[in-house]
Amino acid sequence: MVLREWARDAHATAQAARAALRHVADDPAALTDEQWVALLGASGAELEQLCELADDTRRMVTGGDDLTFVVNRNLDTTVIASGRAEVATLEELVIEARSLGATEICLQGPLPVDAPDDGYLRLVHTIHAAAPDLHLHAFRPPEVRDAATRMGLGVTEFLRRAHAAGLGSVPGTAAQILDDDVRAHLAGGACPSVADWVSTIETAHQVGLFSTATMLYGHVETPHHQVAHLRMLCEIQRRTGGFSELIVMPMLPANAPPHLREAATARATRRETRAVHAVARLLTQGSFDHIQVAWTKHDPETTEALLAGGADDIGGLLIDGELMPAAGQEAGRVLGVDTLADLAARTGRTPRQRTTGYADPPVERQIPIPQVRR
Structure with missing residues (x-):
């Protein structure tokens, strides 16, 4: 595997970027x-110049300067199903989240091997029964395929049953980079194929679910891999129209698998992060309206820079409460409304609450946002 490489010298890189910038403003699709x-x-x-152009495109595509966010709670499937969330039942966690203003429950992670064969479906029934008006965003493609296998079903039939039981959308995580060689290197060997990920996501879209789309960068991929990945996501979107947003995320050293820890310590620079987000906005124009900042993976200054360089959405507040159990990599991370209001003011944006599908929530489900002078 060839590690990621920026091989051009500074002069050649600047010259190539200037030449591309002359074309991207006129016709991004032709690049x-x-x-x-x-x-x-x-x-x-x-x-x-690239980031300014991306932000102009963001404004044109979204029609203004809103900073959108969803009020949600993240739950880790493994923690919930193993009984380690001893302070509360799943029903109590869902009901509390709703009382705190959440409109979404996000559930990710595999079930333990000794869980009931229909364990994933039971989780959907339990959450939907506890709060029928909450949107359930759950089960990455590997978990969907695991659920189908456990129940002896095809992926299509499992997703139909889950959708009927209350599943609203599917996280498009585990996409990593849609290249089989890169994925194998990240996994240290065997891993779900690109074809499996794509077919699972497209099946979800076909049965009436929507999903997010993601790209994980800053590990062993090259810029060519990044471009190919974004193009593949756009192709899927043209076929199904089922992606709600694109989330571009760096691999953090703390989250890297052991065999990549050393490489991941040379984490993506702010320069690269800004360029990746700006290119994601411009390359996906016409396919994706919303580019989300994964705020849990950036420092505040980088988050602000990304919002000024093409991103329009800040994702979830990840609300906490008295009963909150561990939630995987994002445990303990909460974006308060005061912090959100300050962030919007510093970036010249107006905070606007949204649902998972980017609609306005009912008035009675909207949380108050402090007014902060810009």
Whole structure:
């Protein structure tokens, strides 16, 4: 596996980025892979121009300067199903989340091997029964396939049953980079194939569910892999129209598998992170309206820079409460409404609550946001 490499010298990189910038403003769809790669290498004045163009595109696509967010609670399937969330039942966690203003429950992670064969479906029934008006966003493609296998069903039939029971959408995580060689390297060997991930997501869309789309960068991939990944997501979107948003996430050293810890300590720079988000906005224009900042994976200054460089959504507040159990990698991470209001003010945006599907929540389900002077 060839590790990620920015091989051009500074002069050649700047020259290539300037040439690509002359074309991207007029017709992003006409850019070649090499031109997108050149933009991913932009720095200095070229990076600032790229991010400004991406932000202009964000404003044009979304129709304004809103900073959207959803009020949600993340739960880890493994913790919930194993009984380690001893302070509360699943029903209590869901009911409390609703009382705190949540409109979404996000559930990710595999069930233990000794869980009942219909364990995933039971979770859907339990959550929906506890709060029928909450949107359930649950089960990544590997978990969908695990659920179908346990029940002796095809993926389509499991998703139909889950949808009928109350599942609203599917996280498009575990996409990583949609290249089999990269995925195998990340997994240290065998891993779900690109074909499995794509077919599972497209099946979810076909049975009436929508999903997020993601890209994990900053590990062993190259800029060409990043471009190919974004193009594949756009192709899926053209076929199904089932993606609600694109979330671009760096691999953090703390979350890297052991065999990649050393490589991941050379984490993605702020320059690369800004360029990746700006290119994601421009390359996916016409396919994705919403680019989300994974705020739990960036420092506050980088989050602000990304909101000024093409991103329009901050994701979930990840509300906490008295009963909150561990929630995987995002345990203990909460974005308060005061912090959100300050962030919006600093970036010249207006905070606006949304549902998981980017509609306005009912008035009675909207949380008060402090007014902060810009």
